[in-house]
Structures are given as structure tokens and as C-alpha cells.
Amino acid sequence: MGCFPCSGDSSSIKKPEKKRKNYSHINTNHYTKDDQRIPTTVSPNKGGKKENKIDINPSAAPDEVASKRSFCDEDGNRSNSRAFQYTELEAATENFRSENFLGEGGFGKVYKGCLVDTGQIVAIKQLDPNGCQGIREFTVEALFLSLADHPNLVKLIGCCAEGVQRLLVYEYMPLGSLDDHLHGRPSNKKKLDWNTRMNIAAGAARGLEYLHDKMKPPVIYRDLKCSNILLGEGYHPKLSDFGLAKVGPSGDKSHVSTRVMGTYGYCAPDYAMTGQLTFKSDIYSFGVVLLEIITGRKAIDDSRPAAEQNLVAWARPLFRDRRKFSQMADPSLEGQYPVRGLYQALAIAAMCVQEQASMRPVIADIVIALNYLASQTYDPSRLPVHNSRKSSSSYKSRKDDEQKPLAGTTTRDDDDEQTRLND
Incomplete structure (x- = not known):
């Protein structure tokens, strides 16, 4: 199964071809997906007071988002989401070793990591520059999760936008999907x-x-x-x-x-x-x-x-x-x-x-x-x-x-x- 763009009669929907690499030798978990995505946007909210303004400009440089050490919520309070250096995430995943590989989806590969400074176990999702998802999804998810706060939503630890690298860092969910x-x-x-x-x-x-x-x-x-x-x-x-x-x-x-x-x-x-x-x-x-x-x-x-x-x-x-x-x-x-x-x-x-x-x-x-x-x-x-x-x-x-x-x-x-x- 995968994500698809479609229109018209639902009978015209076709399942996308599965494009998956063979990682049978690796113990994968909930991050393994075979879906393919096409970039989309989250529309900005233009009205109302004291609302989380998710203003996604597709042309905006994601570096402007990720270069900030933290994000702000609707009251102007800063969240705990942090911006990582790429070298920090390399160290956390031992240079993205295959033993730390968790799965792969439309966004890219996901690795298990351990943050050097805190010792926290995390899941690190790395954008594939040649994949179906792109900068818009990266920006949408980074902004959305920095503003959301609920025990039944996965927590975003932070992100990295350095050069061509785009990575999202999440809390690690040990029991998979x-x-x-x-x-x-x-x-x-x-x-x-x-x-x-x-x-x-x-x-x-x-x-x-x-x-x-x-x-x-x-x-x-x-x-x-x-x-x-x-x-x-x-x-x-x-x-x-x-x-x-x-x-x-x-x-x-x-x-x-x-x-x-x-x-x-x-x-x-x-x-x-x-x-x-x-x-x-x-x-x-x-x-x-x-x-x-x-x-x-x-x-x-x-x-x-x-x-x-x-x-x-x-x-x-x-x-x-x-x-x-x-x-x-x-x-x-x-x-x-x-x-x-x-x-x-x-x-x-x-x-x-x-x-x-x-x-x-x-x-x-x-x-x-x-x-x-x-x-x-x-x-x-x-x-x-x-x-x-x-x-x-x-x-x-x-x-x-x-x-x-x-x-x-x-x-x-x-x-x-x-x-x-x-x-």
C-alpha cells in the first residue's frame, strides 16, 4: 500500500507499484513503510486571534525554520524542540550504521540513535533528496509537531537543516507500530x-x-x-x-x-x-x-x-x-x-x-x-x-x-x- 494522488471516480484509483529494498537481514520495526508521497502543503490560517499560525510558504528556506534553537507556541512560549547539527546526528547513529537502520518510507530512511549529550534514545528520519517527499513535508511536520502537545501524538525532539541534509528527530517508540x-x-x-x-x-x-x-x-x-x-x-x-x-x-x-x-x-x-x-x-x-x-x-x-x-x-x-x-x-x-x-x-x-x-x-x-x-x-x-x-x-x-x-x-x-x- 502506499500514498497516491488521485481524482475523479474512486474506481480509477490505482495502487502504486511497491518499490522496496530488501532489508530482510535487518530487524525492522514501525518505520518500515512502502508508501510513496507527493508533496503537499498546509494552508496558512489567516483569521482569528491567539491561534497556532502554521504559515507554510513552499518557497521559504527550511533553514530559517531549523536554524532557531526552539519554536514558539500560540502564546509566544518556546517549545523544547531543538535544532541539531548534522555531526550530532552522525554521532548519535554511529554514522548511520546499517545496524541502527529501522525502516524506510517515502520520506527516507529512519535510524535508531542515542544522543551523545543526553543519552536519550531517539528515532532519526533522514530525508531522501531523490524521494517522493520533499521540503514541504519536512517543514510541515517540523512546525506542526513543534506546536502540538498531546500524549497520543509522537513527540518531536528536534530537526536538522544543514546544507542539503534534512532530518527529523523523534522520541523512540520501542514497541513498533x-x-x-x-x-x-x-x-x-x-x-x-x-x-x-x-x-x-x-x-x-x-x-x-x-x-x-x-x-x-x-x-x-x-x-x-x-x-x-x-x-x-x-x-x-x-x-x-x-x-x-x-x-x-x-x-x-x-x-x-x-x-x-x-x-x-x-x-x-x-x-x-x-x-x-x-x-x-x-x-x-x-x-x-x-x-x-x-x-x-x-x-x-x-x-x-x-x-x-x-x-x-x-x-x-x-x-x-x-x-x-x-x-x-x-x-x-x-x-x-x-x-x-x-x-x-x-x-x-x-x-x-x-x-x-x-x-x-x-x-x-x-x-x-x-x-x-x-x-x-x-x-x-x-x-x-x-x-x-x-x-x-x-x-x-x-x-x-x-x-x-x-x-x-x-x-x-x-x-x-x-x-x-x-x-
Whole structure:
């Protein structure tokens, strides 16, 4: 999968060719990506008082940004982001030794490093001058993360813009990415239990809520996917990689018109067809991520039969038959999940991936629902294990509900179930 520019009918979207080097001899982690990006910009905010003014001028020299030892927030206070000399980062990575290589994406290569002066372990992302991403992404991400502050967003330690070198320095996330744990090689894949999955989903939602509702001006992420959700100690999730972030619509505007960019399989169909970017575009992407967390399937998986390659297309018919809900649970859970919790998580995902943007919930409501699910600790030793190949007995006793769809209807039963979800 990768990032793509597209326009017109979503059926015209084509997956980019994968261009990856073979680093099978290296223990890679969450920084390994095969996405290809095309530079984009974050529009400046021109109105309002006391707002973080993310004024990105594509023609501005990034050296002017990185030459400052720190950045300023909306109140004029300086953040802790620092400007590094290139020699400092060479020393931190032992001259970018292959043993310190973590992965490679559209931006360039990422290395693990240890800052000589502080001893802090960091991840250092080095811009590939011949890559698809460029100066704009570097500037956008450096400015954005210097202004953002939330426990569910990855922290920017600093950056370097010296000569032709462009590097970003982040806190190191030792447990890799959510993508690694859900879809990594069996030898590297760590099993995620139900409680951990719901905590990750809730944390990622809180990070997205910060971007949509608490940043000033609000920001549309535009690249939410499992490989961009990094995991710290205790599987604490943090959103990362904000090179495609876009300042959202303000005032009476409902959308931002822009060239369509994102990652194949996660891009909302309304955005892909019209180029009109809204906060609901991120909600669709979040729904895909939540489906991946529940099912253990990839957003796009060419190794599966044609009818199952697109996760959302595979899931939609199953949403309409409760007898098949257990079939959607990740087999690696081995039946250890709460039936009610599975239904509620699927209900949230179903609402998020509605084709019509207006039918998708706002992020604040998603956070409330997922916080509730995360608070309901599941103890498999006290509850029965469910067989994903058979219908759960708890559903068989509710024959009048078996054919009820999760989303897209307005029956009394659906209203009652939605009330229980909100409660």
C-alpha cells in the first residue's frame, strides 16, 4: 500500500507499484513503510486571534525554520524542540550504521540513535533528496509537531537543516507500530489481546480528537493508518507522520479543496471522488483502522480472494447479519473477546466507514464510545471462549435480532442498541 494522488471516480484509483529494498537481514520495526508521497502543503490560517499560525510558504528556506534553537507556541512560549547539527546526528547513529537502520518510507530512511549529550534514545528520519517527499513535508511536520502537545501524538525532539541534509528527530517508540503487531511477520508479530486492542483504539481516537477539536486552527490528519500508530511502553499509542496534515475548514466553509492524497485502502470515497477534504475524511480512515484492529485483516490484502481483498467491502455485508459477527473477530484472539464488546466495536467501525460522509460520527462521540469499551476489562478466565466458525449461543437466543444490520437503518431496535452503545 502506499500514498497516491488521485481524482475523479474512486474506481480509477490505482495502487502504486511497491518499490522496496530488501532489508530482510535487518530487524525492522514501525518505520518500515512502502508508501510513496507527493508533496503537499498546509494552508496558512489567516483569521482569528491567539491561534497556532502554521504559515507554510513552499518557497521559504527550511533553514530559517531549523536554524532557531526552539519554536514558539500560540502564546509566544518556546517549545523544547531543538535544532541539531548534522555531526550530532552522525554521532548519535554511529554514522548511520546499517545496524541502527529501522525502516524506510517515502520520506527516507529512519535510524535508531542515542544522543551523545543526553543519552536519550531517539528515532532519526533522514530525508531522501531523490524521494517522493520533499521540503514541504519536512517543514510541515517540523512546525506542526513543534506546536502540538498531546500524549497520543509522537513527540518531536528536534530537526536538522544543514546544507542539503534534512532530518527529523523523534522520541523512540520501542514497541513498533500497530501494523507490526497486526500484520507483521509471524516471527516478529506479538499477540494483542482484546483489552490491549481497545486501549490502542481509544488512545488513537483521543489523538485524532486533539487534532480536530483542540488544536487551533483544527487540523485534518489525512494519513491515518496502522503503520502511523506507534506504540510505546504498555502499548500506549501515538499518532505519527504528519507530512500530509492540512489545516481544516473554518467559518462557514464545510471543506478544503485539495489534490487527493492519502494511502490506498484508507482514503474516504467522497474525498477520492471530489477532492473535498473534511474532518469526516479522517473518520473514514479511523473506521478502517478500527476494522483492522478487530479483524486482524489488512485494509488491502492482495493475497486474499478477490471478494476479500478490500477490508471495508468484505465487512459491509457481514455488518447486516449478527450470526456472522464472530467471523469478523481476529482468529489470533482465539475466541477470547466479549460478545457485547465485539458488537459495539463493530458498530462504531460500521458508522465510521459509511459511504455518505454526513452519516459518520464526529470524533468526540467516537472517543466517548471507545473510552467506555476500553474501560470494560475483559477477563477470559471468567467468560466463555467463542468459536469464530460458529454462531455464538448468546446470539441464537435472540432470533428476532439476527438479521438486523449494524448501520444504515432507523428501526426501533437499532435506536435501542445505539442508546446502549452511548451508555
